[in-house]
Structure formats: structure tokens, C-alpha cells
Amino acid sequence: MKTGQKPGKNNKLFQYVRAYKWSNIFAMIRNMRRDPEICEARFDGKLVVITGATSGIGYFTARKYAAQGANLLCINRNPEKSEKLRREIETEFAVKCEYKIANLSRLKDIFRVSRELSELPLPIDVLIHNAGNYLTKRELNSDGLEKVFVVHYLSSFIMNYLLTDKLKAQEKSRILMVSSEGHRFAVWGLRFDDLNWEKRRYSGLKSYGSAKTAQLLSMLIFEEQFRGSAVTINTMHPGAVKTDTGQENGRFYRWYKRNFLDKGLRTADISAEALYYLGAATALDGVSGKFFNLTTVEEPAPPAADMDATRELWDQTLKMTGLAKQA
Numbered sequence: 333m334k335t336g337q338k339p340g341k342n343n344k345l346f347q348y349v350r351a352y353k354w355s356n357i358f359a360m361i362r363n364m365r366r367d368p369e370i371c372e373a374r375f376d377g378k379l380v381v382i383t384g385a386t387s388g389i390g391y392f393t394a395r396k397y398a399a400q401g402a403n404l405l406c407i408n409r410n411p412e413k414s415e416k417l418r419r420e421i422e423t424e425f426a427v428k429c430e431y432k433i434a435n436l437s438r439l440k441d442i443f444r445v446s447r448e449l450s451e452l453p454l455p456i457d458v459l460i461h462n463a464g465n466y467l468t469k470r471e472l473n474s475d476g477l478e479k480v481f482v483v484h485y486l487s488s489f490i491m492n493y494l495l496t497d498k499l500k501a502q503e504k505s506r507i508l509m510v511s512s513e514g515h516r517f518a519v520w521g522l523r524f525d526d527l528n529w530e531k532r533r534y535s536g537l538k539s540y541g542s543a544k545t546a547q548l549l550s551m552l553i554f555e556e557q558f559r560g561s562a563v564t565i566n567t568m569h570p571g572a573v574k575t576d577t578g579q580e581n582g583r584f585y586r587w588y589k590r591n592f593l594d595k596g597l598r599t600a601d602i603s604a605e606a607l608y609y610l611g612a613a614t615a616l617d618g619v620s621g622k623f624f625n626l627t628t629v630e631e632p633a634p635p636a637a638d639m640d641a642t643r644e645l646w647d648q649t650l651k652m653t654g655l656a657k658q659a
């Protein structure tokens with residue numbers, strides 16, 4: 333917490349409210365109706381690492397890259413679903429579809445899989461952080477950390493951090509983080525005195541918004557660190573699409589989602605087209621540090637563009653994950 337900031341209070345709320353631009357909100361609404369740019373180029377023989385490929389956006393994206401000739405390495409938590417996906421993709425597209433099992437809500441699994449990836453003898457052409465969860469109630473992992481924050485933010489942070497040397501040594505690499513317009517739910521910005529939701533009432537939308545805001549903020553520092561190398565890092569909103577998200581919640585939430593939230597949503601092939609474009613299109617060579625709504629660049633909400641917050645978050649993250657001791 334910054335000196336002078338009272339616990340439980342975010343003194344930046346007014347700063348953020350003043351920085352909001354209506355034009356950005358209108359742009360977001362317009363962009364929600366747009367289709368993604370399409371990349372026709374093939375991606376033969378390239379390696380794409382993707383988290384959470386067993387359902388929804390990750391599944392469609394894995395199929396899209398495979399259809400264009402890429403080999404896949406999926407990081408999934410469910411062995412049966414992973415094996416089914418491997419068989420389906422290898423049979424249909426004649427590419428390799430390997431997988432590693434990791435529960436990305438557990439630090440131990442995240443560290444293990446990150447180290448395994450950093451030792452891969454092959455270059456990773458595109459790394460897609462897609463795995464995500466939505467919880468209406470606060471749940472902690474065995475490290476005592478709130479699970480939404482871990483899956484969306486800490487898992488991508490730790491992987492990027494531990495893969496930095498490998499990726500920088502490559503000829504070229506792109507990191508894509510599947511973010512969300514839902515980062516805008518964190519209107520008040522991150523609460524550095526309570527990243528783990530111990531002092532406030534938990535809400536699904538707020539915790540989701542905070543985790544996605546943290547991910548967007550981390551992109552700004554990684555972008556600085558990759559500058560001058562051939563690694564780019566970008567974030568994207570994949571559209572409002574119908575997927576299995578939220579299935580870990582109770583019966584009422586699932587009923588409500590099926591009968592209300594899912595109505596009118598688009599299909600996840602638009603997300604896959606966008607993630608393919610962002611990973612493969614030469615038009616994006618060298619483009620880094622951006623937030624895309626599908627394939628259109630957008631300005632994120634002010635709390636997700638706060639450079640002071642990025643530095644504080646970076647330091648806290650290194651401490652909270654134990655990475656500070658290894659640095």
C-alpha cells in the first residue's frame with residue numbers, strides 16, 4: 333500500500349473517473365458489433381501453446397490454428413477432455429496436438445508447467461493465455477489465494493516471467509492474453525491492500541474485473557521488458573460469446589446463464605478468428621502492448637492503464653508468488 337493511503341480506501345477513484353472518456357465507451361459499444369479481421373495465411377509447422385483448450389474459446393482457437401497447419405501444445409486441467417481433443421485434432425488436421433495437465437489455480441502446477449515450457453527445445457511461436465474461470469463466491473486454492481485472481485492473472489504472469497529468457501532468445505514470438513471488456517468492472521482500480529479479497533465483500537463481477545485489470549497492467553511492464561527483442565505481448569477481448577464459462581457455480585447461476593446471459597451471444601469462432609489474426613497476421617509484426625476488442629485496438633479503462641499501479645502490482649506479485657526470492 334502506498335504511504336498515506338488509508339486501508340480500505342482507493343484514493344485513485346476520482347483520478348480514474350476524471351480520466352474516463354465517453355468516446356472510448358462508444359468505441360467499445362461499436363466494436364462489440366464488428367467482425368474480426370481475417371488472416372488467410374497458413375501457419376504450417378509453427379508451435380502454438382494455449383491454456384484451457386478443452387472448451388469454449390480455447391477449443392475453437394486450437395482448431396483454428398490446427399486447421400492452418402500449426403502444432404499445438406495445450407495446457408489443460410482435465411486429462412479425459414485433453415485426450416479427446418488430441419485425438420480429434422490429430423485425426424482431423426494431421427498436426428501434432430500434445431498436452432500437459434496443470435490446474436492453473438494452483439501455484440505448484442503453474443510453476444511446474446512454466447519450467448517445462450521454458451525447457452522446450454522448440455521455439456514457441458504463439459503463447460495464448462486463455463484459461464479462465466468465473467466464480468460467484470470467493471474460493472481459495474491450497475496456497476490461500478483467491479482462485480479467479482490466480483487463474484486469470486497469476487498463471488499468465490508466472491508463465492510470462494519464467495519464459496522471458498526463452499522467448500527473447502527466439503527469432504520471434506507473440507504472447508496473447510485473453511482479457512475482457514469485463515476489466516471495466518474494476519472501476520475503482522486494484523485494491524493493493526486487499527488483492528486476496530479478505531477485507532471486502534466478494535463479488536463475481538468485481539473479482540473478475542480486478543483479475544483482468546491486473547493482467548492488463550502486467551502487460552504494460554512485460555511490454556517494456558520485451559522492447560528491443562522480437563517478442564510482442566498483447567491482450568484482447570474475445571467478444572461476448574457462448575461458452576461453458578461459469579459452470580463451477582451453483583445451479584441457480586447456471587440456469588440464469590443458460591436462460592438469460594447466453595441469449596444473443598455470438599459463437600466462439602469469432603474469438604478464434606481474432607486470436608488467429610493476432611497471432612499470425614504479418615500486419616501485426618512488432619505491434620505490442622495493445623488491448624484489442626477482437627482485432628480492433630481499443631483504449632482500456634483508466635485503472636488498467638495506470639503505470640504507477642503496474643509497478644506496485646509487479647512488486648506485490650513477485651512477493652506473493654515467491655518469484656522475488658529467485659530474482
Ligand SMILES: NC(=O)c1ccc[n+]([C@@H]2O[C@H](COP(=O)([O-])OP(=O)(O)OC[C@H]3O[C@@H](n4cnc5c(N)ncnc54)[C@H](OP(=O)(O)O)[C@@H]3O)[C@@H](O)[C@H]2O)c1
Pocket residue numbers: 383384385386387388389390407408409410413434435436437438461462463464465483510511512513514569570571572573574575576577578579
Ligand atoms: N465467453 C465470453 O464471452 C468471454 C468474454 C470475455 C472474456 N472471456 C475470456 O475467455 C477465456 C476463455 O473462457 P471461455 O468463455 O471460453 O470459458 P470456458 O468455456 O469455461 O473455457 C475455459 C477454459 O479454461 C479452462 N480452465 C478453467 N479453470 C482452469 C484451471 N484452474 N486450470 C486449467 N484450466 C482451467 C477450462 O477447462 P475445463 O474444460 O476443464 O473446464 C476451459 O478449457 C477466459 O479467460 C475468459 O475470461 C470470455
